Amino acid sequence: MAGFECASQRRADKKRLDLIASTGHGQHVAADYSAVAGQGLRAARDGMRWHLIERMPGHYDWSSVEPMARAAARSGVQVIWDLCHYGYPDGLDIWSPAFPERFARFAKAAAAFVREQSDDVSYFCPVNEISYWAWAGGDMGRFNPSARRRSGELKRQLARAAIAGTHAVREADPRARFICAEPAIHVAPPSSRPKDVAAAEAYRLSQFEAHDMLVGRLMPELGGSPDVLDIVGLNYYPDNQWVLGAGAIPMGHHDYRPFREILTETAERYGRPVIVSEFGAEHTARPAWLNYVAGEVDAARKAGVPVEGMCLYPVLDYHGWDNDRVCDVGLFGFAGPDGRRPVYEPLAAELARQRPRFETAPDADDHRVVQLRREA
Structure with missing residues (x-):
């Protein structure tokens, strides 16, 4: 899969980011979808910018989304639509009861819009990275709502919104499918002391809190239930494993946990299908x-x-959120005036080498570890 960076939050200095615009994806969307399809990527994550669509409460303008939906359809690419990728309309208080309620109304309208575009089954990611957003926006003050020491409160509020949004989408389109994209991490203790071991394990297990809220295992008063969680998305990057209170664990180190074990643990925990909803690296580490x-x-x-x-994310190079530096992470670089983007050939070559491994599904008899179930 291809992933188009679609973050739209306000930074701590109140500047609004819009990665669909700054990468040129909004301007060159037809060429972008044609390009990813040409690389054999027939599904993609992309985003609806809530702040552009609902400038006035209850009034929806789909002009920023319609060209994207048309371009994807023409190229034969199935889109998973992010409905809230860190950004929300100005004037909306994220801490208020109105936030999940208004998001649910928007989500229902978005599902109705997508259903009008195609008879295909639609896919949505209601709220992207609840856990990361709660940390970055609720503890570190990096972007909206730019709070400190309120990550738990923000995580609960975002879970409420995701739950309400999922139910609202199903009202408009009962066939809709969902992913919940959350960071997959591993945290090792800095020593063998029981206190350090327990602290590291507690931090590691926190990666499951958002999913547990959705299925109703954790804080059922938020409204979670087993049917809310559909496809479990895991976002995985080179720095997603670290020693508690220290730096990243290098691959090959004895503390580095194989990603296959993280995938297995998550699938067994929830009994749901899994996707790698984001993965990527920078510079020459990409292939x-x-x-x-x-x-x-x-x-x-x-x-x-x-x-x-597996979703190559982001599939386009972009400018850094905080300093506008060029982040060369993509399969494609920045577009020229004609919409054409340079291809990072080493990554394209590795993609071509890897694709045949996944062109056929494993035999059904091989699915021994995980028994899919619809109950939590």
């Missing part, structure tokens, strides 16, 4: 990271873990 993640996914699938997709 090596694809090679590693693809190998781990292949191993997990052969062991019976239902991993159903």
Whole structure:
């Protein structure tokens, strides 16, 4: 899969980010979808910018989305639509009861819009990275709502919104499918002291809190239920494993946990299909990271873990959120005036080498580890 960076939050200095605009994806969307399809990527994550669509409460302008939906359809690319990728309309208080209620109304309208565009089954990610947003926006003050020491409160509020949004989408389109994209992490203790071991394990297990809220295992008063969680999305990057209170764990170190084990644990915990909803690396590490993640996914699938997709994210280079530096992370670079983008050939070559591994599904008899179920 291809992933188009679609973050639209306000930074701590109140500047609004719009990665669909700054990458040129909004301007060159037809060429972009044609390009990813040409690389054999027939599904994509993309985003609806809520702040553009609902400038006035209850009034929806789909002009920013319609060209994207048309371009994807023409190129034969199935889109998973992010409905809230860190951004929300100005004037809306994220801490208020109105936030999940208004998001649910928007989500229902978005599902109705998508259904009008195609008879295909629609896919949505209601609220992207609840856990990361709660940390970055609720503890670190990095972007909206730019709070400190309120991550738990923000996580609960975002879970409320995701739950309400999922139910609202189903009212408009009962066939709709959903992913919940959350960071997949591993945290090792800095020593063998029981206190350090317990602290590291508590931090590691916190990665499951958002999913647990959705299924109603954690804080059922938020409204979660088993049917809310559909496809479990895991976002995985080279710095997603670290020693508690210290730096990243290098691959090959004895504390580094194989990604296949993380995939297996998550699938067994929820009994749901899994996708790698984001993965990527920067500079020359891009093809090596694809090679590693693809190998781990292949191993997990052969062991019976239902991993159903991997999303190169982001598929386009972009400017850094805080300093506008060029982040060369994509399969494609910045577009020229004609919409054409340079291809990062080492990553394209690795993608071509990896694709044949996944052109056929593992035999059904191989699915021994995970028994899919619809109950939590």
